Every structure is written in structure tokens, then in C-alpha cells.
Amino acid sequence: MKKCLILLPALFLCSISLYAQNVKFNDLVYYSNLANGDVFNALRDGRKFKQDFTTDVNGQEVEYFKSVTPKKGDIYAKADTEKINVGRYTKLYDGTLLRTVNYTSTNKQYILNMISQAKRYGLLMKFQGTDKSNNIYLFDNDYYHVSIYLSRNPTYGGLVEIKQKEFLGE
Numbered sequence: 001m002k003k004c005l006i007l008l009p010a011l012f013l014c015s016i017s018l019y020a021q022n023v024k025f026n027d028l029v030y031y032s033n034l035a036n037g038d039v040f041n042a043l044r045d046g047r048k049f050k051q052d053f054t055t056d057v058n059g060q061e062v063e064y065f066k067s068v069t070p071k072k073g074d075i076y077a078k079a080d081t082e083k084i085n086v087g088r089y090t091k092l093y094d095g096t097l098l099r100t101v102n103y104t105s106t107n108k109q110y111i112l113n114m115i116s117q118a119k120r121y122g123l124l125m126k127f128q129g130t131d132k133s134n135n136i137y138l139f140d141n142d143y144y145h146v147s148i149y150l151s152r153n154p155t156y157g158g159l160v161e162i163k164q165k166e167f168l169g170e
Helices: 002-017 025-031 036-046 108-120
Strands: 049-057 060-067 082-091 097-105 124-130 134-140 144-151 158-164
Touching: 025 036, 025 082, 025 097, 025 108, 025 158, 036 049, 036 060, 036 082, 049 082, 097 108, 108 134, 108 144, 108 158
Parallel strands: none
Antiparallel strands: 049 060, 060 082, 082 097, 097 158, 124 134, 134 144, 144 158
């Protein structure tokens, strides 16, 4: 009984410092199939992200979204920043747009979660390695190429990039 009385407050204190990430891998894949306006609506409806800014990059309107900052004094406030950018694409000869979605986070655990979610999504890991600044994980299937960079710098989390691929099936 004494162990239980000690364990409950410890679990409570630990749960105060735990926060859930605002977006899952499946959401990012879903966003890669949407136009910018539809992504804006989906993120706005979820109330976890707000539009940070929009810029024109080589004729492509790229939109940047940032996780909503909690109110001051909120005991559940999190310092981790998550960002999503959409709008980059490759245009095929038939007019089809192959879209790219980028997700960045300052929390390494969120990037590790994305790696495990990519595996559960059914993507095959094609490469795992390192360079000077990142641990690199490359996943692939018939529809998507996913690059995940887990920073080796302790102050930065990492990047997830999802690119649609041209399906050359039947």
C-alpha cells in the first residue's frame, strides 16, 4: 500500500511533463494528397496549428504552419515547436502534381515517433545511416518516398519529408 501511495504522485508528476505531438505520420501522408487550401482547412479545424506565413518559391506558393503556442501560465504549456510546410510540387507532363510535405520538430522523441509510425504504415526502410549532423532514415513504397533526418545536435529534433511518387503501375 505504501508503494502505491508513493507511485501515484510520481506518475502524476511525470504525466504533467508529457505532451502529445500534434500530428501523426498518417496525417502528413494525407496532407501530401491535398491542395494548400485543403491542408489549411484541415489544420485550422484541428486547432493545433496556425498559418505562420506564405511565400512564393519558383512560382509555387509554399505555406508554413506552426504549432499553436499555449497561453502563458498553462501548466501543460510545451516549449516544443512543430512546423509543417506544404505547397512544393513537381508537375508531370500530364498536369499531375506530385506534392511534398515537410514536418520539423524541436523534439527528438516526435521524430522517433514518426520513424516507428512510418514502419507501421508499411513503408520499407531502404537506407539507415548517418552524416556529420543527422541520423538518416529513408523509407519507400510505390506511392511515397520518405526521408527522416534525426539531428545529432541536442538542441534540434529533426525533419520528416514526404514526397509523392509517380505510380507506374498496371
